[in-house]
Amino acid sequence: MPDQPAATTGTRSAALAAPRSAPGAPSSEPASAVACAAAGRVGGIAGLVGDAGFIQRCAARYTAAGFGRPGEAEVRSWRNSWPPLFGALVRAGLSDLQVYLEYGTPGGGRRVDALLVGAGPDGGLVLVIVELKQWQTCRVLDAERVMRSDGVVTAHPVYQVAAYRSFFIHWRPKSAPDLEVRAVVVLHGANAEQAAVLRPDAAAAAGIPVLSGADLSAPPGELAGLLRGDDLAAPDAAQVARFERIRWEPSSRLLEHVGAELEGTGTFALVGDQQDALVRILAAADRHLPSLGNGPQAQDGPVGGAVITVSGGPGSGKTALAVRLLGRLMRAHPTTRPCIITPSGTLRAHLQDAVRGHPAARELFPGISALRSTAQRASALVIDEAQRINRGGARGLPPELAAVVRKVPLAVIFLDERQVIRPDEGTTVEEIRSAARALGRPHHHLELTGSFRCAGSAAYTGWVDSLLYATPVPWNGHDGYNLATAQDPFALQEWIERATADGHTARTTAGFCWPWPRDRPRTPALPLDIRIETPTATGAIRIWEAAWNADTALTAPDGTVLAPRSQLWATHTGGHQQIGCIYTAQGLEYHHAGIIIGPDLTWTDGHWKAHPHESRDKNLRHLTPDEYLPYALNTYRVLLTRGTHTTRIHSTDHATQHFLNTLVHPGGPIAV
Template identity: 40%
Template sequence: MHVHCGQVGEIREAMRSSPERFTRECADRFEQQHGEPPGDAELRSWARSWPVLLDALDRAGQAESWLVLEYTLAGSAERVDAVLLGARSRGGLTGVVVELKQWSRLTWASPLEVALEDMVRPHPCRQAFGYTSHLERWLEEATLDLEYRGVAFLHNAPVDVVHRLRDAVAGSRGSQDVPIVGRDELSGSDGAELARLLRCADLRPPTREQVDRFLRAEQRPSRSVFEDLDNVLSQKSDFTLVGDQQTAQLRVLRTLDPERSTKRQVIAVTGGPGTGKTVVALRLLADIPRIHSERGRVETRFITPSGTLRRQLARATESPAARQLFLLPGDFRAGREGVHVIPLVDEAQRLRRGDRTVERLVGGSPVSVFFLDERQVVRPKEGVSVAELERNARRFGAEFTHIPLTSQFRCGGSQRYLNWLDRLFSVDGVAEPWVEADYEVDVAANPEELSAWIRERGRDGRTARISAGFCWPWPDDASTGPLREDVVIEWTDERGRRHTWRRPWNSKHTRKVGDAVEAPRREFWATDPGGENQVGCVYTAQALEYDYSGVIIGPDLVRRDGGWVGRPDESHDKAMKGVAPDAYRRLALNTYWVLATRGTRGCRFHSTDPETQRFLRGLFPSHRESSDPSPTLAP
């Protein structure tokens, strides 16, 4: 899909004669293809960047070459800003991928990201290289003898910005080969030099037939994409399947056998934290195309509503093309004629209810696999269940299969701790005293003690994080300036001295001091250096793990008269607006249960509510002797 394709000279003339009409027609095609209109910022970007690019290509002698604007990559919602199509003198077609930016200044640059005044964006050279890698390994058209090149076109960027961007990717495989064309290159280069910079000096106009074949060519991942992904997964011991994980893997693979059944299949794989749902989904992502490729055109996509998990997995793959296998639910597209695309939906309990996402996933593929844990529903409009999946299977005349995973590898493998935690964070259950076991768990007297424990446990390469309920404001942060200390807890020690503990929420953007990362962006808070100095929430912790977990229970969940009470008025999560106390209690219990299951070696709690803190301390033998051993909080 694309919003326009034509010869450079013709497009240039159309924009010159009636720019508003041309842009409007492109916007109409965009809406027809994507189901929604382009945003105002995108329209402004088109109007500002396209004329400059077209003038440059015309000066570079490419007026009769073809330009594809807003070219959509199959398998994702990613769009290439522009692709210049030219023929090589010895035969074959070349696509020059053009990444357009309007940047004129930046704060810092790394091989992966660039910080502007109020945002952090991917490095344009890395973006262009990722697109060329995708096209090389997804676009099949042998007769065209396709090759790809990348260019970063920053028509407003002065010399110092261009140099900083180039220096940032020096030595980075692939990215270092993408030239950056800045403001001075555009104004100070003649046609021949500009053609060299734009990597089109050796290209001549393609035939219309070549262009048409390019636009009709199938976009699907080559075998090498899955081989790369398989190698990445196989080399990590964490991805080794054992026990009922292997059983689940084989049961899913059997459903794809056409000799077994010709009916549509809907599969639900359930399990608690650490049972390996993500592991199984990742293995199937690579296994299904390899095993079933001889039985028909079968592809897979790993889909998750968790932006944190998707970014973590996409970053873990070595191949930029393989990253396109990881999608958000709204980006999934059904297969083309003769091609089946199987969605592997992880964290499926976080799918929004009522927006027909499940119906679209089930109806768009002969086999759909959902990995979920109903206990991890933490928002009022989420909560896809096994029963709901079974109802949708019946609606589509599909065969439904439920595969439970029972063996867990989280929390040091301590089933005792998970059982104790289930009873602690249940609506009707009775909390029990903790009995010492092979998992470290306790209560911190105050937030500073919790921080000290996290610092101690986070030494020698171990990961230790503090997370909390969404009980403090979380304003949008800029990419520059000091981190705001949003989480503020006041407390009084046993001598009556008042203290204030402050920490920032995990950052929306990567934050750097010089070349050092002060705080990773929120999706990497749980895993990257710098995250230990911030407080995470359930949205950045869910689906991930770290060695030691400190959990701050805020005033939204308190213990009263032998039971838990939910207080939605204490939540700053916009998703909880208007939720009734009883419904909020269930969601809050799930939230803290999720946070308390992230640590693989140990967990320590602290409640900001004095009565709840006394209750928690009473569950541990070392704290039971004192009738009121906990410091009180300032009113």
């Protein structure tokens, strides 16, 4: 609702939200599962939206829900926009619908201004997403951006709410009740002509009306239709409870949509700060790229344009944004020869595999060795996983990245400083900013704070960070993410096999603590290099053995794929029967993740202790324990955040396993 995002101090899971209650007393009832500023029936809240005390209670509940303190602009927008909205809803005869104000979206990336819940003609649940704007005039720049009268470029509200609609549809778990999702944009201060400017003629915007202040004065029956509620009845208490019990989780994966995104036909939704970041980057592209003709010639000195860094934790949507950005640049600025370069060979292989039918697949995702030459010719360059670029012994920026900052007119660099896993890596935002400043180039930094993996659980990713970098805390499972420990690797293997048999992607990863010889035989029988001794209840020792993932694809004599090549291990058939490591898992995701914490990291005397001599990674074995520790913590952070639905953890160290069991309940059968 506000024209600029309110400052936030973090995210919070739904179960910690302030309680659902009667309007006017939002904190006096038992806690609900909904993070929002207010909840109740439309008619009950309608009489309170002009009351200062109600606004104060909403602000308190907003903060308690983990959204941060609402800024002055946020609260002012509530005062200005809620009364006309509720006045219209009551006049339209929609007083008995359930409504949530500032409803926290799945993933914690943003809040829906108002969310209506009603019963459809068939008795099923219907959601109506309402986007409120205080604007009067604006100029449409393209399908995703508008410029307000004050010169600020922001997301096109119709496509903003269309993204929310898509997100609710794609994040509905199989166990949730059927939902119909509708949307409407309300410009209560605009006249009919001003609102008409925002009504695009595009399939993505189908069925999303843009209402002016005059529309809100329409006759009741017509108004109910304009608000997308003319066929809705009041939901009963059981229906409201069913809606509130939904634990939104991702039902589609980025790599399944990459090709469509590049062609401009994708439906993978960007929401919240992802959408804000895309708008800002495209604005920079419009400023700096159109005047470049067919692209700059190679030159020794600095160029104009901008350097943009985008940071965010695991599952915050960096790669999704990078792919959407590449598609937009390909269509809007084709002569700039845009591409995505990543030092992760695994991620690159998956991106190429996802668009293997595209005629320019290899050119769109060149290898990291081409970074310097690409910087010589490209006018727009996207770099993902930049923290993994090898420094090559250089102080400051790696030479290849320095060339990008110096030569590429629009450089967009994605990174996560807590995913540095080797001592020859570690580019930081500050280093990029300093290099750009020294060249006289503008630098902009954007932060992605949402959580779109791990069932959208910001609580889980926060728990992982507390476990590894701060004070470990018990996991209470309040937001529905399925986390448990596995008591031995046999149980972990059984869990993975069952999940795979049920049609899900399930993978086990481990710390690089067992030999992985380069001269492994290329036969269906991979060597079982991983051996873990597991004591039984009687004191006997069982030996669990497994193979690392195959370097190259292995097939049976009849052509059946037994194991995909290492770079496609995480998603292709057969990968569940081998064990992956940081180098074949980083940047990817799968439904169910099993993690084996090896002997290189143990919980000892109340803190994490590193044992580099237990590592088989030649890049790390020579480090001291203190030097090795941050890389070990970062490695296991990556492995612990790959599972979109479920995670199971096992440690080979008995004391560490016991410690984990005090924080997380041991897991039973997998819930799929």
